[in-house]
Amino acid sequence: MSDNEKTYEETSFEEIRDRIxxxxxxxxxxxxxxxxxxxxxxxxxxxxxxxxxxxxxEMAIILFRMLPKDESAEVFSRLSAxxxxxxxxxxxxxxxxxxxxxxxxxxxxxVLEELPAYLVDKILEKTTKEERKLINTFLNYPxxxxxxxxxxxxxxxxxxxxxxxxxxxxxxxxxxxxxxxxCYVKDRGRRLLGIVSLRSLVTRDEDVPIAELxxxxxxxxxxxxxxxxxSEDFTKYGFxxxxxxxxxxxxVGIITVxxxxxxxxxxxxxxIERMGGVIDSSDKEYFDSGILHQVKSRLPWLxxxxxxxxxxxxxxxxxxxxxxxxxxxxxxxxLLMGTGGNSGSQASTLVIRGLAxxxxxxxxxPRVLFxxxxxxxxxxxxxxxxxxxxxxxxxxxxxxxxxTVCCSQMIVxxxxxxxxxxxxxxxxxxxVDPALMAAPFISSLxxxxxxFVYFSLSTMILAHM
Amino acid sequence: MSDNEKTYEETSFEEIRDRIxxxxxxxxxxxxxxxxxxxxxxxxxxxxxxxxxxxxxEMAIILFRMLPKDESAEVFSRLSAxxxxxxxxxxxxxxxxxxxxxxxxxxxxxVLEELPAYLVDKILEKTTKEERKLINTFLNYPxxxxxxxxxxxxxxxxxxxxxxxxxxxxxxxxxxxxxxxxCYVKDRGRRLLGIVSLRSLVTRDEDVPIAELxxxxxxxxxxxxxxxxxSEDFTKYGFxxxxxxxxxxxxVGIITVxxxxxxxxxxxxxxIERMGGVIDSSDKEYFDSGILHQVKSRLPWLxxxxxxxxxxxxxxxxxxxxxxxxxxxxxxxxLLMGTGGNSGSQASTLVIRGLAxxxxxxxxxPRVLFxxxxxxxxxxxxxxxxxxxxxxxxxxxxxxxxxTVCCSQMIVxxxxxxxxxxxxxxxxxxxVDPALMAAPFISSLxxxxxxFVYFSLSTMILAHM
Numbered sequence: 055m056s057d058n059e060k061t062y063e064e065t066s067f068e069e070i071r072d073r074i075x076x077x078x079x080x081x082x083x084x085x086x087x088x089x090x091x092x093x094x095x096x097x098x099x100x101x102x103x104x105x106x107x108x109x110x111x112e113m114a115i116i117l118f119r120m121l122p123k124d125e126s127a128e129v130f131s132r133l134s135a136x137x138x139x140x141x142x143x144x145x146x147x148x149x150x151x152x153x154x155x156x157x158x159x160x161x162x163x164x165v166l167e168e169l170p171a172y173l174v175d176k177i178l179e180k181t182t183k184e185e186r187k188l189i190n191t192f193l194n195y196p197x198x199x200x201x202x203x204x205x206x207x208x209x210x211x212x213x214x215x216x217x218x219x220x221x222x223x224x225x226x227x228x229x230x231x232x233x234x235x236x237c238y239v240k241d242r243g244r245r246l247l248g249i250v251s252l253r254s255l256v257t258r259d260e261d262v263p264i265a266e267l268x269x270x271x272x273x274x275x276x277x278x279x280x281x282x283x284x285s286e287d288f289t290k291y292g293f294x295x296x297x298x299x300x301x302x303x304x305x306v307g308i309i310t311v312x313x314x315x316x317x318x319x320x321x322x323x324x325x326i327e328r329m330g331g332v333i334d335s336s337d338k339e340y341f342d343s344g345i346l347h348q349v350k351s352r353l354p355w356l357x358x359x360x361x362x363x364x365x366x367x368x369x370x371x372x373x374x375x376x377x378x379x380x381x382x383x384x385x386x387x388x389l390l391m392g393t394g395g396n397s398g399s400q401a402s403t404l405v406i407r408g409l410a411x412x413x414x415x416x417x418x419x420p421r422v423l424f425x426x427x428x429x430x431x432x433x434x435x436x437x438x439x440x441x442x443x444x445x446x447x448x449x450x451x452x453x454x455x456x457x458t459v460c461c462s463q464m465i466v467x468x469x470x471x472x473x474x475x476x477x478x479x480x481x482x483x484x485x486v487d488p489a490l491m492a493a494p495f496i497s498s499l500x501x502x503x504x505x506f507v508y509f510s511l512s513t514m515i516l517a518h519m
Numbered sequence: 520m521s522d523n524e525k526t527y528e529e530t531s532f533e534e535i536r537d538r539i540x541x542x543x544x545x546x547x548x549x550x551x552x553x554x555x556x557x558x559x560x561x562x563x564x565x566x567x568x569x570x571x572x573x574x575x576x577e578m579a580i581i582l583f584r585m586l587p588k589d590e591s592a593e594v595f596s597r598l599s600a601x602x603x604x605x606x607x608x609x610x611x612x613x614x615x616x617x618x619x620x621x622x623x624x625x626x627x628x629x630v631l632e633e634l635p636a637y638l639v640d641k642i643l644e645k646t647t648k649e650e651r652k653l654i655n656t657f658l659n660y661p662x663x664x665x666x667x668x669x670x671x672x673x674x675x676x677x678x679x680x681x682x683x684x685x686x687x688x689x690x691x692x693x694x695x696x697x698x699x700x701x702c703y704v705k706d707r708g709r710r711l712l713g714i715v716s717l718r719s720l721v722t723r724d725e726d727v728p729i730a731e732l733x734x735x736x737x738x739x740x741x742x743x744x745x746x747x748x749x750s751e752d753f754t755k756y757g758f759x760x761x762x763x764x765x766x767x768x769x770x771v772g773i774i775t776v777x778x779x780x781x782x783x784x785x786x787x788x789x790x791i792e793r794m795g796g797v798i799d800s801s802d803k804e805y806f807d808s809g810i811l812h813q814v815k816s817r818l819p820w821l822x823x824x825x826x827x828x829x830x831x832x833x834x835x836x837x838x839x840x841x842x843x844x845x846x847x848x849x850x851x852x853x854l855l856m857g858t859g860g861n862s863g864s865q866a867s868t869l870v871i872r873g874l875a876x877x878x879x880x881x882x883x884x885p886r887v888l889f890x891x892x893x894x895x896x897x898x899x900x901x902x903x904x905x906x907x908x909x910x911x912x913x914x915x916x917x918x919x920x921x922x923t924v925c926c927s928q929m930i931v932x933x934x935x936x937x938x939x940x941x942x943x944x945x946x947x948x949x950x951v952d953p954a955l956m957a958a959p960f961i962s963s964l965x966x967x968x969x970x971f972v973y974f975s976l977s978t979m980i981l982a983h984m
Contacts, residue, residue, distance in 0.1 A: 094738070096756045221721060228722040235700050235717070235759075252700070252717060256686060257693040273559070289784055291561045292777030294700075294759065311776050312757030315783075319754055322787050323872055329794065330868025331861050340873040341886065348894045352865050353901055359861050360902060364909070366853035374846055381843045384852075385832045388966050391853065392828035393821060396796050396959050400817050403795025407788055408805040421806065429813045436818060437825060444829070494861045497962070501853050 067093070071101045075108055078117065087120045095125060099132035107341065111140040119149075127156030135168035136342050142173050151180045158232060160205035160313060163192045167202065200284050201277040203317060204298045204307030209237040211250055211264055218260035220250070233310050236295045239268055244304040246272060246297055274299050277306055284309060285318045286412065325410065328489040329403070331355045355494065362498035366505050373509035376516075382451065383512055386459045387505070393437060394466040394504040395497035401426050401474030402496050406488045409478060416483060422475045430471035434464045458515050462508040469507070470500045532558070536566045540573055543582065552585045560590060564597035572806065576605040584614075592621030600633035601807050607638050616645045623697060625670035625778060628657045632667065665749050666742040668782060669763040669772030674702040676715055676729055683725035685715070698775050701760045704733055709769040711762055713737060739764050742771055746782050751877065753779045790875065793952060794868070796820045796959035820959065827963040831970050838974035841981075847916065848977055851924045852970070858902060859931040859969040860962035866891050866939030867961050871953045874943055881948055887940045895936035899929040923980050927973040934972075935965045 070089055077086040090098060098121065106114035118141060121129055130138065130153050142150060154162065154177060166174050166189065178186055188206065195201025209231050211220045220237070228234040237255075239247045248268035258267060274297040275284050287296060288311060298307045327333075333351050343351075370377070377383055405422060408414035414422060438460040445456040474496050478488035535554055542551040555563060563586065571579035583606060586594055595603065595618050607615060619627065619642060631639050631654065643651055653671065660666025674696050676685045685702070693699040702720075704712045713733035723732060739762040740749050752761060753776060763772045792798075798816050808816075835842070842848055870887060873879035879887060903925040910921040939961050943953035 092736075094756070100755075225722050228718060234721065252721065253693060256699065256717065256721065257690050271557075289780040290565075291559065292780065294776070311759070311780075315754040315757065315776075315780075318780075318783060319876065323876070326791060326794065326872050327868055329791065331865050332868060339876075339878045340869055341878065341883075341890070345890070345893045345897065348890070349897045349901075352862075352894065353898055355865070356858060356861055356898060356902060357905065360854060360858050360906065363854040363857035366857070367850045370853065371847070371850045374850070377849055378843075378846050381839060381846070382836070384842055384849050385836045385839070387849075387852065388831035388835065388856065388970065389825060389828040391856070392831070392963060392966060393825050395962065396821055396824050397817075399959065400796050400820070403792055403797055404805055407791050411784065411788070411804075413804045413806065418806075425806070425810065425813070428810045429817065432810065432814045433818055433821060436814075437821060440822065441825065494864065497860065498857060501857060505853065 067097055071097070071104055074101050074117075075105055078105060078113055079109060083116070083120070086117070090117065090120055091122075095128040096132055098125070098129045102129065103134055103137055106137050106140070111137070111144070115141055115144055119145075123152055124156060127153045127161075131157055131161035131165060134339060134342055135165075136338075138165055139169060139173060142169070142176065147180070150177065154180050158205065159188075159192075159207055160203065160232065163189065163202065166193060167197065195277060198281045199277065200275045200279040200281060200298050200309060201307075203281055203284065203309045203313050204277070205232045205310070206307050207232045208295075208308045209234060211237045211239050213239050213247060213265050213268070215264045216260060217255050217258050217262045217264070217267070220255055220264055221260075224252070224255075232308065233295050236308070238297060238305060238308070239264065240305055246274060246299060246303070246305045248272060249297070272297060274305075275309070276301070281317050282321050285314050285321060288314045289318075325406075325489045328487060329406070331359070331494040333490075359494050359498050362495075363501065366498075366501045369502060369505040369509070373505075373513070376509050376513055380455070380512065380516070382455060383458075383508070385449075386445075386455070387508065389441070390459065390462055390466055390504045390508055391501045393463060394470045394500035397430070397433065397467045398470035398474035398496040398500045401429075401471045402478050402491065405475050405478045406491075409482055409488050414479075416479060419476065419479050422479065423472055426471040426475035427468065430468040433471070434467035437467065438463045454512075454515055458508070458512040461515075462504070462511050465507050465511075466500065466504045469503060470496070473499065532562055536562070536569055539566050539582075540570055543570060543578055544574060548581070548585070551582070555582065555585055556587075560593040561597055563590070563594045567594065568599055568602055571602050571605070576602070576609070580606055580609055584610075588617055589621060592618045592623075592626075596622055596626035596630060599804060599807055600630075601803070603630055604634055604638060607634070607641065612645070615642065619645050623670065624653075624657075624672055625668065625697065628654065628667065631658060632662065660742060663746045664742065665740045665744040665746060665763050665774060666772070668746055668749065668774045668778050669742070670697045670775070671772050672697045673760075673773045674699060676702045676704050678704050678712060678730050678733070680729045681725060682720050682723050682727045682729070682732070685720055685729055686725075689717070689720075697773065698760050701773070703762060703770060703773070704729065705770055711737060711739060711764060711768070711770040714762070737762060739770075740774075741766070747786050747875075749774060750779050750783045750786060754783075790871075790954045793954040794871070796824070798955075824959055824963050827960075828966065831963075831966045834967060834970040834974070838970075838978070841974055841978055845920070845977065845981070847920060848923075848973070850914075851910075851920070852973065854906070855924065855927055855931055855969045855973055856966045858928060859935045859965035862895070862898065862932045863935035863939035863961040863965045866894075866936045867943050867956065870940050870943045871956075874947055874953050879944075881944060884941065884944050887944065888937055891936040891940035892933065895933040898936070899932035902932065903928045919977075919980055923973070923977040926980075927969070927976050930972050930976075931965065931969045934968060935961070938964065 070093065074086050074089050077089065090101060093101065102114050102117050105117050114137060118126065130141070166177065178189065181189065192201065207230060209224060209227060211223065224234055224237070235252045237250045237252065239250065241247050248270040249272050250264060250267050254267045273287065273291060275287065277298050277300050284296065293311065295308045295310045297305055298309060300306050333355055405414060441463060442456055442460045445451050445459060477491045477496060481488040481491040535558065539551050539554050542554065555566065558566065567579050567582050570582050579602060583591065595606070631642065643654065646654065657666065672695060674689060674692060676688065689699055689702070700717045702715045702717065704715065706712050713735040714737050715729060715732050719732045738752065738756060740752065742763050742765050749761065758776065760773045760775045762770055763774060765771050798820055870879060906928060907921055907925045910916050910924060942956045942961060946953040946956040
């Protein structure tokens with residue numbers, strides 16, 4: 055966890071970054087190094103990433119080698135997976151060993167998860183047998199689980215210590231742990247008895263027993279818990295760290311808030327991309343992923359949506375006769391499909407977000423339906439009134455078309471809102487990510503029933519005129 | 520900042536919550552109170568919210584009054600704005616005074632920002648003149664600025680102190696500050712000289728001077744900085760707290776990571792809702808916002824999109840003759856509009872997210888365009904091939920329709936992807952939120968040019984046959 059140290063004035067970072075790249079390009083290494091060393095680790099990592107983008111990996115490695123030994127591990131863990139791979143493949147064994155030795159355990163696991171197999175082996179060769187065993191255990195947790203986020207570097211206190219003894223212990227081991235701000239007390243079976251905050255330690259007298267400060271019944275997460283649930287717990291409770299336990303309730307590690315911030319970013323990206331019709335299981339950045347990878351993450355969804363759009367075509371071809379009789383019906387089709395699709399995605403977006411935040415639960419389905427229904431009635435009435443005026447006064451269409459379009463619009467909006475509200479709940483019920491059901495899919499569905507409602511209604515009204 | 524204390528086993532919370540509501544409904548207050556007191560503040564707040572939803576505000580207040588005095592302020596600050604308003608309007612002045620006295624300063628500001636004016640006055644009456652002045656200063660910061668998130672309750676250390684003196688000071692004032700884990704050193708002009716982490720204090724010897732531990736050149740944010748930028752800084756650097764300075768670089772407050780977690784949730788919700796075509800400036804929960812509020816946040820966008828869909832109608836009516844000659848053209852319109860819209864929103868979603876994360880910048884426009892172009896070519900070729908086969912073999916359409924549909928699809932996908940990639944950058948350039956340009960707007964735009972391309976192409980091909 056970063057303690058805010060080794061940092062600089064925030065306003066000028068982008069200028070510094072671009073200046074370093076320019077200096078490197080002009081081979082002015084000494085001045086580039088000076089500028090680089092004025093930055094903190096997160097920013098150095100960004101400069102190296104930018105250098106790789108603009109000048110290639112060889113130049114990025116020159117920059118990376120300029121770093122002092124104790125900083126390079128921290129910087130390395132913040133680089134993108136591609137840059138890490140490029141660097142490991144090119145540096146000497148000695149350099150690699152020193153990076154691995156300095157790196158935090160949870161960062162090392164993160165790096166190993168993203169690397170190609172032959173480089174993982176190269177790294178494992180540099181670790182001791184004991185480390186290798188621990189690494190293998192950690193690598194076995196599923197990628198999005200609490201286990202993959204946690205670190206075993208936490209501080210354990212003994213229940214029968216005093217505050218003074220605890221502080222002496224922290225002074226000894228504090229620099230190597232991921233956090234010193236929350237400490238853990240275990241029983242003999244390694245089960246978590248309680249936690250002690252450093253705040254309570256430094257504000258109490260030396261001779262107070264730990265047992266008195268310790269908070270029991272701690273919120274903890276299972277090692278296989280999904281990381282999305284873990285980040286919800288952090289947001290809800292405002293924790294700095296959360297203990298991770300196995301199925302026997304034994305403490306196996308902790309997750310700190312800084313790692314959760316990055317996880318939240320990843321989870322949000324995944325949700326937003328899914329809602330935009332992009333399925334991407336990797337967390338590569340936009341420019342880091344190749345063209346074919348992009349095609350792979352977009353094409354399946356487009357094919358599926360094209361297939362569902364074919365149903366809409368089927369509906370239209372079914373009503374072909376009607377369209378030949380009254381070709382101007384086609385003019386209003388995009389308008390109806392548009393408002394239907396948008397009404398539906400508004401509803402589904404709100405419900406998907408509500409589900410993600412825990413504001414809406416499965417049992418709320420009737421309430422959601424009733425709410426969407428009422429919103430839909432008002433929205434539909436307003437839009438149809440505007441539309442009726444426009445069709446009659448501006449388009450000078452015959453009344454039958456105006457009334458068909460507006461009645462269809464009313465029905466379509468109500469159906470779309472109700473469906474948009476219900477589909478994410480259905481998805482949740484059957485265990486599919488509700489975000490996958492969002493905008494694109496709702497649009498295809500509303501398109502189909504829009505055509506059906508529109509042409510059916512026009513047939514009916516025409517028959518009665 | 521919560522130190523993880525007063526908590527309980529996580530798995531059973533939803534059962535406990537529902538049990539408390541049931542107990543209250545059966546008027547079994549003593550047992551409800553017992554169950555309530557086993558929970559931590561965040562969960563108690565959730566139980567009160569749920570009670571208000573299910574049994575009304577009066578019952579929620581009964582529950583709120585069951586809380587011990589020192590807990591009620593913390594719980595109160597975590598309630599929804601509606602519940603807070605309901606409670607303040609109904610409790611006695613004495614109860615209100617004790618809540619205000621116990622509440623953290625930044626939480627009090629949050630509450631005041633959401634309350635109706637007559638209740639703000641009711642609260643201000645209960646504060647001292649000095650507090651009132653400070654509150655008014657804080658309330659004057661724009662709602663989404665760093666100033667509105669910060670707290671003045673931080674620990675200041677003197678540069679000429681030793682570690683021992685610093686720890687003694689923290690012991691004295693630590694319980695009243697928002698965080699003790701990062702302390703601040705100022706010069707005489709109240710400008711920030713540097714920061715000292717509690718970790719470095721507890722791991723060093725008592726006689727080490729503070730000046731030696733202090734990290735200078737600290738990353739800080741301006742008091743008017745947008746909260747989205749602040750949360751990016753937290754994610755990038757992994758901070759626990761960030762100092763906030765005014766235009767003269769004087770330290771005016773700090774923002775802690777727990778408040779940022781809630782902000783990230785709000786910002787994410789806003790982005791996702793905008794991308795789904797919902798404009799909602801309040802951060803009310805789905806069920807807390809009334810029907811009319813929902814209509815207000817959805818209708819303007821729908822009207823705008825309906826207006827833009829009318830252009831598509833205009834294009835179709837322009838080609839009406841063409842449609843009468845070849846009515847089966849209409850069958851493939853939804854398919855083309857669908858793939859166009861979806862291709863466009865995939866591109867815009869990725870670019871919007873890339874912009875939000877700082878992976879994509881304005882200067883990257885040519886790279887984005889080139890990338891989207893290449894992805895589009897491959898995607899378009901694949902989809903058109905599938906489509907050609909389907910139209911010829913399954914629909915048994917004449918060749919002219921098949922070739923028109925597939926050529927149009929190719930052009931539409933390429934245009935949609937390039938446009939989808941460029942529009943968010945254009946939005947950013949002119950200072951509009953890129954998320955506003957997303958899915959719904961891109962769809963309307965692609966609809967219009969899809970019709971244009973499709974009918975133009977069919978006219979041209981038909982003329983040459």
